[in-house]
Amino acid sequence: MNALFxxxxxxxxxxxxxxxxxxxxxxxxxLADSLxxxxxxxxxxxxxxxxxxxxxxxxxxRLSHAREKGVASVECRVFDSTAARGDLLLTRIETKxxxxxxxxxxKARIVSLLWETVSFEHLCEKYLPVLQIxxxxxxxxxxxxxxxxxxxxxEAAVSGKICDRxxxxxxxxxxxxxxxxxxxxxxLRCSASIQVEILEGIIQIALRDDASVGDVLGxxxxxxxxxxxxxxxxxxxxxxxSLLTRLRFPRLRARExxxxxxxxxxxxxxxxxxxxxxxxxxxHWQLNLHFCGIPELQSLLDETRRIAGxxxxxxxxxxxxxxxxxxxxxxxxxxxxxx
Amino acid sequence: xxxxxxxxxxxxxxxxKIRVEEAVLDSDLVSTLRKNLPHAKLEVADRISEAVEPDxxxxxxxxxxxxxxxxxxxxxxxxxxxxxxxxxxxxxxxACSYCVLxxxxxxxxxxxxxxxxxxxxxxxxxxxxxxxxxxxIGTGEFTDSLLLDPxxxxxxxxxxxxxxxNNAVLELKTxxxxxxxxxxxDHRGHTIASWSLNAGLIAKREEPRxxxxxxxxxxxxRCASWGYPxxxxxxxxxxxxxxxxxxxxxxxxxxxxxxxxxxxWISLGAFRFMPDLKxxxxxxxxxxxxxxxxxxxxxxxxxxxxxxxxxxxxSFMLERIRRVDPDLxxxxxxxxxxxxxxxxxxxxxxxxxxPNMLDSxxxxxxxxxxxxxx
Numbered sequence: 001m002n003a004l005f006x007x008x009x010x011x012x013x014x015x016x017x018x019x020x021x022x023x024x025x026x027x028x029x030x031l032a033d034s035l036x037x038x039x040x041x042x043x044x045x046x047x048x049x050x051x052x053x054x055x056x057x058x059x060x061x062r063l064s065h066a067r068e069k070g071v072a073s074v075e076c077r078v079f080d081s082t083a084a085r086g087d088l089l090l091t092r093i094e095t096k097x098x099x100x101x102x103x104x105x106x107k108a109r110i111v112s113l114l115w116e117t118v119s120f121e122h123l124c125e126k127y128l129p130v131l132q133i134x135x136x137x138x139x140x141x142x143x144x145x146x147x148x149x150x151x152x153x154x155e156a157a158v159s160g161k162i163c164d165r166x167x168x169x170x171x172x173x174x175x176x177x178x179x180x181x182x183x184x185x186x187x188l189r190c191s192a193s194i195q196v197e198i199l200e201g202i203i204q205i206a207l208r209d210d211a212s213v214g215d216v217l218g219x220x221x222x223x224x225x226x227x228x229x230x231x232x233x234x235x236x237x238x239x240x241x242s243l244l245t246r247l248r249f250p251r252l253r254a255r256e257x258x259x260x261x262x263x264x265x266x267x268x269x270x271x272x273x274x275x276x277x278x279x280x281x282x283x284h285w286q287l288n289l290h291f292c293g294i295p296e297l298q299s300l301l302d303e304t305r306r307i308a309g310x311x312x313x314x315x316x317x318x319x320x321x322x323x324x325x326x327x328x329x330x331x332x333x334x335x336x337x338x339x
Numbered sequence: 340x341x342x343x344x345x346x347x348x349x350x351x352x353x354x355x356k357i358r359v360e361e362a363v364l365d366s367d368l369v370s371t372l373r374k375n376l377p378h379a380k381l382e383v384a385d386r387i388s389e390a391v392e393p394d395x396x397x398x399x400x401x402x403x404x405x406x407x408x409x410x411x412x413x414x415x416x417x418x419x420x421x422x423x424x425x426x427x428x429x430x431x432x433x434a435c436s437y438c439v440l441x442x443x444x445x446x447x448x449x450x451x452x453x454x455x456x457x458x459x460x461x462x463x464x465x466x467x468x469x470x471x472x473x474x475x476i477g478t479g480e481f482t483d484s485l486l487l488d489p490x491x492x493x494x495x496x497x498x499x500x501x502x503x504x505n506n507a508v509l510e511l512k513t514x515x516x517x518x519x520x521x522x523x524x525d526h527r528g529h530t531i532a533s534w535s536l537n538a539g540l541i542a543k544r545e546e547p548r549x550x551x552x553x554x555x556x557x558x559x560x561r562c563a564s565w566g567y568p569x570x571x572x573x574x575x576x577x578x579x580x581x582x583x584x585x586x587x588x589x590x591x592x593x594x595x596x597x598x599x600x601x602x603x604w605i606s607l608g609a610f611r612f613m614p615d616l617k618x619x620x621x622x623x624x625x626x627x628x629x630x631x632x633x634x635x636x637x638x639x640x641x642x643x644x645x646x647x648x649x650x651x652x653x654s655f656m657l658e659r660i661r662r663v664d665p666d667l668x669x670x671x672x673x674x675x676x677x678x679x680x681x682x683x684x685x686x687x688x689x690x691x692x693x694p695n696m697l698d699s700x701x702x703x704x705x706x707x708x709x710x711x712x713x
């Protein structure tokens with residue numbers, strides 16, 4: 001591709017043509033400060049459109065800043081009109097890939113541009129490893145969805161208000177649900193892992209119930225947590241996680257609650273704790289004793305031995321007290337969920 | 340239905356290509372395949388790569404270099420049946436949505452082991468070197484036992500071999516009705532014809548290319564009429580709306596179709612899966628919602644239904660089976676002592692272990708292996 005460094009009058013730029021743009025969705029203040037102090041140090045790229053005008057290729061912010069400052073012309077690297085747009089795009093992406101870590105907005109845009117330009121095999125082989133994106137079709141689809149989403153999603157991801165993975169999950173949701181999910185995560189201000197846990201919980205419940213994520217987000221109990229004026233964002237996060245777990249694992253949660261009730265009924269002495277196996281799977285239970293000195297230990301052991309032989313202890317460890325379940329698997333009492 | 344002649348057509352079509360490794364080109368298996376698939380295209384290669392594109396039209400025949408006899412992949416956390424697998428091939432194209440073979444991404448095609456003489460030699464050597472032991476051996480772990488039998492005639496070699504051994508029984512586990520080769524074999528009651536069964540809705544939705552349940556029952560009844568002992572496996576049991584009705588009906592239909600006294604055992608196993616299988620099922624079978632059920636991570640790192648659900652499933656089935664035949668051997672596949680105790684009131688260890696329970700069932704219902712101590 002032939003290119004020359006020549007001054008380009010900004011009035012001759014086609015400002016509407018943004019097909020080469022890879023937005024970073026980051027604040028422009030630092031760049032603006034640098035441009036004010038030092039001017040344009042690296043010439044932007046433009047493509048001669050063959051009709052006396054130019055199409056911006058790289059340096060959108062620099063060019064916009066110059067225009068805002070009333071600059072008439074800027075020295076640019078000008079590719080002549082015979083340059084193939086696809087080749088120019090790949091060259092522009094190539095330079096971008098080596099500029100440093102890319103943020104989610106830039107990655108999404110690059111994936112979307114490459115999707116239009118190169119084969120899937122080429123994308124997987126050459127570009128996705130550099131972008132640190134797994135070379136799987138469903139993953140690429142998510143990045144394409146994210147690229148197609150509005151700026152609100154990209155800006156939230158770039159600013160760290162939501163993590164990359166949460167952004168990718170949300171991007172696949174239908175429009176209204178996606179917006180609502182984004183709003184919820186912004187309000188909750190929770191960690192990346194909890195964001196993903198919440199979104200995946202919602203997705204799993206929707207898939208199980210053959211409903212949309214919008215249906216889950218529209219549940220009355222769900223919104224009661226979000227709208228509760230007495231809860232701060234941490235309390236809301238915890239309550240929401242608890243609700244989602246209850247919805248996702250109703251029988252496990254019912255068993256946990258029954259176990260907690262039975263433990264109270266057994267009246268274990270202070271310093272004694274019975275821990276069931278994780279998810280009650282298997283038969284390895286734990287007994288934890290906390291004591292200060294031998295007399296207290298002996299007393300705890302005596303009391304624990306008495307409890308170990310009681311019917312209450314057998315009941316505590318048994319699942320036979322479970323509520324009978326109906327054929328949809330919903331426990332017959334204690335838990336009722338309403339949309 | 341009992342004894343009725345029934346011919347069914349399944350959706351599985353004969354392979355159109357036989358891809359063979361040079362080393363097994365002259366094997367009996369390849370000769371048999373070529374005889375039974377005269378229109379199939381033959382492709383010969385030095386070595387058939389593992390990472391090939393999926394081709395549902397091909398059957399690969401390779402030279403297998405590993406051990407043909409394997410132990411059932413049990414874990415220390417859950418009781419294993421002690422069944423041994425005669426590994427004669429890999430993959431299945433019945434396309435059941437829950438099947439673990441989907442995760443064998445590097446072996447996407449039907450693959451048979453052509454060095455059958457080595458396989459038979461290893462099998463005979465094992466049976467002969469441990470004559471004091473009752474061997475329960477099956478072929479249905481990494482593939483369906485009968486899926487390719489119309490073209491391999493594999494059962495015509497295996498069944499007579501087991502017939503000559505007093506210390507061994509063969510279990511052929513299938514979801515097909517490809518039983519014609521079994522008809523006139525001298526089996527002497529040493530081969531168990533067994534079927535995987537499921538609730539009607541699950542069979543219809545999730546086992547689309549398998550024989551229908553009616554076809555399976557008809558096939559079982561025919562095998563029984565030819566003197567074969569039978570077994571049935573409700574595995575994977577899948578919780579779904581109306582599961583009690585669904586599984587109850589299948590049990591009713593089963594015992595309408597076959598005499599319970601001909602059944603050596605019935606196994607029950609709730610759906611479990613390696614976590615990696617979930618995205619595959621989601622991707623390939625997006626309408627299969629059961630994968631989003633109440634699964635927890637088991638002690639073997641597989642995802643399993645929360646224990647109370649498993650207990651409900653198993654207890655229901657056990658009670659219904661006991662109504663028909665209180666003595667029929669029912670066992671749980673890969674379950675812990677605690678689950679056994681809650682379902683059966685005892686654990687396998689109380690009865691000498693699960694393998695011992697199954698050996699006893701063989702002796703009692705098949706009159707085989709009575710020369711050995713339990």
